[in-house]
């Protein structure tokens with residue numbers, strides 16, 4: 765009997781940067797959501813499909829232990845079980861777009877919130893609000909923000925998590941789109957944070973939008989453009 769094992773396309777890993785396999789299918793999803801004429805319902809539906817892939821990939825980066833179960837035919841399956849407590853932390857507002865997908869995969873997941881905005885005068889990221897699980901220091905954190913551009917907000921959010929006792933290597937940043945500048949800023953300061961993304965674009969333009977990009981994702985997703 766011949767057995768063919770088909771391995772799923774490996775995602776590309778460079779240090780702590782995990783890029784989803786650039787399959788034709790993923791590129792087709794990006795083609796829909798990046799189109800400036802996309803209807804909002806199509807953008808929401810198809811970006812959520814990518815978010816689901818990103819979160820499933822992020823969950824694979826968490827620690828597991830061996831777990832055997834007996835199958836209905838009396839045999840043993842040598843499986844695995846997640847060992848760590850986790851929580852999602854959404855960077856308001858764009859991060860909230862990813863929350864539904866995380867809740868669909870793990871309905872009981874705890875969700876923290878962080879609101880950081882750039883001060884109009886100093887241009888520095890300013891923390892306006894945060895509400896996080898009391899035991900967050902014991903958890904692995906899936907940090908949710910679909911856009912990693914200049915990295916200012918991400919750095920401030922991660923610093924807040926570290927100040928709350930979360931270990932840097934326990935943070936998995938779930939991100940839909942980034943650029944090399946964003947990755948460099950993130951990993952210069954926090955090299956142990958794992959980044960999971962679905963695309964690395966060319967560059968930032970003079971207005972800090974990613975190119976070729978997706979426009980203002982929060983506005984397009986929530987219909988405020």
Ligand code: URA
Nearest residue numbers: 911913973974980981
């Ligand atoms: N935020 C967005 O929504 N889009 C970009 O291109 C950059 C930051």
